[in-house]
Every structure is written in C-alpha cells, then in structure tokens.
Amino acid sequence: MPSNTSEPTRNRRAARRGVGAVALVCALGAGAACAPSTSEGGAAGTGKDATSPAKAVIDSGFALDQVIAAAKKEGEVTVYDSTGDVTKTAAAFTAKYGIKATGVKSKVGETLEKMTRENQSGNITIDVTNYEDGPSLVGQLLPQKVVYTYLPGTVAGDIPAEAQNPLQVLSKGNLWVYNPKLFPKGCPVHNIWDLTDPAWKGKVALQDPLGKPNIVEFFNQLKSVGDDKLRAAYKEKYKKEIPAGESAGDTWVKGLAKNSPIVTSSDDDAAAAVAAPNQTKPRFALVSNAKFRDTKDKGYHMKVCTGMQPWSGYQYPKYTAIAKKTKHPNAAKLFVYFMLTQAGVDTQMDTGGVPGNPKLKRGAFMPAGLTDWDKQLLVFDPARLQSDFDNLQTMQDLWRLNHG
Template identity: 75%
Template structure:
C-alpha cells in the first residue's frame, strides 16, 4: 500500500466537496479492506493487522560496555515532536560525555525523512521518540526502517504491552475551559455535549488532519470506547444509542458536524479559550504542555475535571532505533537514558506518565487533573495495527462530516 500521510489536502466546498469526499471515503474503505493484512491470533497486533515485528531485547545487557562503545561512535542525533528533546539531549551529554543533538520534527516529516534515508542507506537520524503509534507499527517497523530495542536489565520492569513498540512516556490531550468565564466549573459535563447544537462553533481543537493522535483517538473510541460512550449517551439523552450504530463514529460525526473551530496548532486552540482578555465562551482540546502558558502568558485554563466518560486522552511516545544508523550503540544508549528518571524527567515538566512504571511520574499536574489513568482514555497498544489500517477511512469520515 502507499504510505499514508497527515498532510492536509486542499478543501473543497459545497456540493463538489461532499461528492469528492464521499467518493474518497468509499475508496478508502475498500482500500483498507483490501490492503490491511489479516490478523494473527496471539500476535497482539489488533484487528486488521498482521503480526508485529518483535522487539530486540538485549539479554546480558552491560551499561558500562554500551557507554564505552557509544563514546567511540562520536555522537548521536534523535528526532522528536517536542522541543523538549533539546533538554533530553543536553542531559544525555552531561550524563555520558557523548555529543547528542535533539531535533524537533513533526511525526509525518520524521517518517518521511527516516524512510528516505533508509532507502538511500544514509541514516542521519539515529533514533526517534515517536508519537504516532499506528504509522510506527504499520510503516516504520513493518518496513524495517527502525527497530525496537530494550535493555534486558529493564525488560522485566516494563509491562509487555508497553514493549512492542517501546513506550517511554505518555502525555495527554485534555478538554479545557476558562475558569474566569465559567467560575462554577466546566460547562461541558459529558463528551456528547461537544456534539450538541448548544456548543456549535464553540469547540476548538487542532485540525485532526494535521495531528495524528487525534485521528488515533477517534479510532480508539470506535474500537474500544463503545460501552462507555453508550453509557454517556444514555446519561445525557435518557435513551440508548441505536444498537447497530457505532458509538465512536456517531460521536465523531456529531463533533465534525458541529462547526468546530479548527486550528493549525495547540497554541491557537489554547488561545481561543484561555488567552488574557478572552471573552468567548468556548472549550478546547489541548496538550498538557499548553499549561505552561498559564504562567508564561497569563492564560486562564483548567481541565474539565468531571467530564464523562473522559476528560481527554493519553497519547504515548515510543522509542525506535534506525536500522541503518552509523551510531547504533549511542542510539541504544539514548533509548536507555529515556527509561531512567534523569532522562524522562527532561520531558515531564508539564506532567506525564513514564513508560517504565518504576519511575516517578511528573510532579506537575494540570489544574483539574488528578488521575492520568482514571480521567483520560488510555490508548490500547494492541489496537495500533487496526488504527493504522483504519487511518485513511477515519480521516475521510471526518472530512465527509465536517461542517
């Protein structure tokens, strides 16, 4: 199958837009069915996916030997979708005396660059911390552009579901409001409120076609959130959602058709709700990283703490090593560093959950969030293959229903 990308397509309007999208949706659904590899029992790949590429677990792991080998390689370059990677690189250099370069890059750009470098046999990216699990499983790992490496000394500490691919931490996207405009609490108490006409044109979020984990959120709702979404629907409307209807698709359709405010970044979504002198009564979906703006930009922002069934979702970050890297030991050492407290702390200044459960979570908690696992939908890693297979269809489903 051709590579899937999150680059936004030109938007059409009116009848031509609806016709084009309907045709694209039909084609995408057919392509997904034709191209998706069949599932294998016990593979852990999830619906619509084949067996996962197994991780490399280094038994007999020796840290001193790895450090010595890494120093002979001279340096390491790691790509990540957050600017915090520069802090991680600086801390790595201070810890091991090895020059590290951290580069902020969107996941789509990282995917394209690593794929091309692999094909050319000239890898300049040695490792990546990668936030799009579906394309990692369905493309980079499947095509052997990268591989998962786990130090044997830590393998027993990391739950098996977090090993393939290797999860190094999780952060969150959460629904927020402005407490100055809503002093009695979040005006949205139920996820279905976001699809209600009362909130038409008042919900801000980054355009899902430009943010992979939002589309993954939609697919995870469809595949694993049905029961709780139905419960929330009944709590709001006093009746059941029709039995034959997908709760996840119904909610996505409702949100898309409710004229949401689509932005090009989380910064713009946060500003639409929380910036100083803001008078518009809105809610927004933003990353927990935006809570630094409460102090830095005098924003007024709080998580919709009691929102049912979730106040947002966790999105994991994975580690992978380039198969053709010229610095394999330094790349592996960088991954090891991220599984230690000193490493993961460099990326949890606004909160988060380490992939290694023996480590302490970030001390910062966004206002209104008290339980990362209880208040936020946690992505099921066994569904990543299915999320990849259904990616294009869900993107087009959003396009078809967006108003």
C-alpha cells in the first residue's frame, strides 16, 4: 500500500507547524508561554533547571518515600506512549503505589503536537511521555521547553552519561524478518545490499518511513554510525568500493526506495505481508520486535534474518520526559523512577528489549533468530540526535524523491 501522504505523515507535519507556532510566540516575547515551570524542581525533589535543554535535571535530593507521599496527594498521572504496553505499565504503577495512572497509546507525531499545544495553552493533560523519536525530542520538545528530562538522584549513578541526556529508559528493535515456512533453508537475504537488487524488487515490506520517525533516524544513523560497515558490506557483495565522496547510507536508501518496496501504514501490515498464516508470496520485512507476539497470538511464521550483513536490524531507544507545566509533578517523577526499576521496565519487555538502566535484567524473551541485541543490531548513537533532527527533512526528501 504505497503512500506518501499517510495519516502519521500529516500528523508529523502538523506537529512541526505547531512547534513553529510556539517558537513564534517566544520570539515575540510572550514569556508566559515559554518560561520553565516551577514544577521542574519543586515539591519533594531539589532538581534545578539545566543550562542545556537536553541535559537531565538530576534530583540529588530525591527521597522515594517523600515523593510517593506527595504524589498520592496529587492523585493521578497520565502517560503517553507509542506502544499499547503503556496500559500494562500504568496498571503496574497503580498497583505498586496506589496512585491512579492512565496509559494512552499515541503515535509520536500526535504526542508531539498535543504536548506542544497543551504547553502553549497551559491546559496540561499529558504528564509524562515515553517517546521514541529522539531527534524531535532534542530538536523540538526540549528546546521549546515543552518537556524536561528528569533523573532521580538515587539511580543517576547507574545510568551511563550518554543515556541521560535525554533519559533513555528502554531500547527495542526493528528487525529484518522472513517466513521460515516459505524459506525452510534459512534466511534468503545475506547482505543488506541484496535489498537493492532486482531480485527483491517489490518484495520488501516496511512501515512508511515518512510516518515512522525511527526509520528515518535509522537512515540517518546509517550515514553517521554505520558508514564503515555499510561500505564493507557493499565491497563484500560487489567486489568494489563505493565511489569516494559518495555516502554509503544515501546510496543504500536510494537503492531501497527505487526497488519498489511495499510501504505500509503500520508494522501490523508489514508483518502480515511476510508472515501471515495464509501468506504464499516470498517476501522480506522490517518490523518491530513487538510483532513477535503474533507468532503465538495469530499463528504467524516469522524469524529474524540471522547472519545478515552487517546487521539484522537496529535498536531504537525510548526516552522519557515530563511536561514542564504538569499539574502532577511528583506523580510524574515517580513514574520516571518506576521506569528505571525492574518492575516498571518489565511491563514493556515481554517481546524482549534492553533496559536503559544497565543494572536491570534484559527481557527474557528473544525473538526467533536474534541471539545478541548489541552485536546483531545497529545501535543508535544518542550523540547524533541533534544532527539526525537537522537532517530529517533532507532524508525524508531523499526517500520521497526516489520512492516511485
């Protein structure tokens, strides 16, 4: 279902216009709409505003019992996330602390737009977001002071510096998968450059990159983090070098886009295109590890492409941030703390994952074919978030112009 004007894309464009409106208000000097909220360091914590918008506010005075007591007085917290697992996280939070938590599944573009509008109006309904689009978090929500990054001091020492700004609470994977029923001898793809060849024309399914931000981020990270391995994989396949001065990432993205991939509106459709029980067409797909639920729930035939060079997919981080003007600052801080504990992060790792807090255990489930999250997958570099944001439109245009 090729489409360059999907609903997620329209939402993202609207979100960009919304953030632009906030920027204009700030430029005109409407301080009330742009000033940091006093909720950032108030009540039970002692955190102070950071000079950099992406720098975490580390609450050195964090005292769990005091924050729980203050959060109970506030009575509730609402969290937006791009996965339906947030409802399980909210339920576990309520069961543990006796504070009403509401989890809402929302696409990142919709969350960005809603939080921006709420910040501008002062009518805040989203207290916390678990947010997958790091570039727009660093490039829009944080500098526009819509949200801030909060880190309880009691766990700050456990979190690597590169995972604090903004705060990474979890990593999931987008994985290259195939149907082992149709390919009983194993994965039919050996090299990521195979997907640009005529043999795979019209046979590769993925969610519309213009509507799923972490795919565009993957394209940008290919250029920065993955260039060396991408060039090596090209040489291994074609026995020649990519011409000097030519971007390996851009070359691969253009090749995939021109190869008539099956662009879908959701991961569900991409997974079904490959792995549905009645599927007879030999295809390949890029899908979230969450889709491996469907092997049990829907009888899907799906396996990660083990040994694919140079990666079998990529890890994408999930960050957490608190609304600057939240009316429930302590409940929001408690929720962030909860996501950095085993009880909290486990609610989102039933299909596998890597906690942002390395002191915690990883998800016990491993998608079939995936044996090592770190070695088999391209791991995003959080230091590239701002450049990924700056290059967002350029990469979207590259895809748009080459996808026929």
